[in-house]
Amino acid sequence: MKLLVVEDHQDLRALLQAHLERMGFAVDVAATGQQALHAIACSDFDAVILDLGLPDMDGMQVLACCERCRQRIPCIILTARDALESRLAGLNRGADDYVLKPFEVAELEARVRAVLRRAQGGSEPSLRLGNVVFETDSRHTTVAGKEVELxxxxxxxxxxxxxxxxxxxxxxxxxxxxxxxxxxxxLNAVEALISRLRRKLRDGGANVLIDTVRGVGYRMVLPASVHEAQQS
Structure with missing residues (x-):
């Protein structure tokens, strides 16, 4: 999943980017409102972490842009504005959560995951197909109950x-x-990534396959015999 971190404080921006990337996100960053608006116009994001105190505009303008997107982008406000009126203004204008500075990075990560789950209709913390299980919070993968290191x-x-x-x-x-x-x-980065994942799932004994849809992309395939066994 891909996040946009909008924060003008360089050290905090770098800290958030490093932590969230370690936790399995692709992360773009912006130091100003204009940079954020350009990023939102050019890329698809699953969520935005937004500081309101930007040097060139009020963060509420960026929040409004997230709301106007064809596919609305969930937004977590990150700010030192602790007055009740400020919190209510952000939430009433569409923010999905409001985190006050200072904060613990682990808590922010947990709030991001909670917002993403709500945006996806309350998706489960575990994703399962066949004998493959992926834990979205811990980032652990198991095949037939045994952990596979990815x-x-x-x-x-x-x-x-x-x-x-x-x-x-x-x-x-x-x-x-x-x-x-x-x-x-x-050009071959995705193909190499697919190849490595296929090999690790196969070596781990996975009963699901990654199928190539020529000219389009890839999909997970559950063989008919496995699907019928799970339905019985």
Whole structure:
């Protein structure tokens, strides 16, 4: 999943980016309102973490942009404005949560995940297909009850594919959601990632497959025999 962090304080911005990327997110950052508006216009984000005290405009203008998007972007306000009126103004204008500075980064991460679950209709903390289970909070993957060690980007890919199953994940969407805008993506980066994930699932004994939809992207496939066994 891809986040946009809008924060003008350089050290805090870097801290949030580093932590959230370690926790399995692709993260773009913006230091000003104009940078944020440009990023929102150019990329799809699953959520925005927004500081209200920006140097060039009030963060509420960025919040309004998130609300106007064709597919509304969930927004967590991050600010030192602790007055009740400020909190109510943010929530009433569409913010999904309101985190006051100072804060614990782990708590902010938990709030982001809660907002994302609500945005996805209360999705379960565990994503399951066949004998593959992915825990969205801990980022752990198990196959037939045994843990399979995935690298950060491999876990992000598995989560994306399980979330949309049985639909196909378009290759361009994979690149958009797995890589931050500052990261260069080679022509075969996704193919190499798919290959590694396939191998690790196969070696772990997974009874699900990653199928290539030529010219479109990839999808998780549950063989008919496994699907029938689960339905019985």
């Amino acid at each position: 690298l950060r980007r491999e876990a992000m890919l598995l989560e994306e594919m399980l979330r949309v199953w049985p639909r196909t994940v378009v290759k361009e969407r994979m690149e958009e959601h797995l890589y931050a805008s500052r990261e260069s993506v080679t």
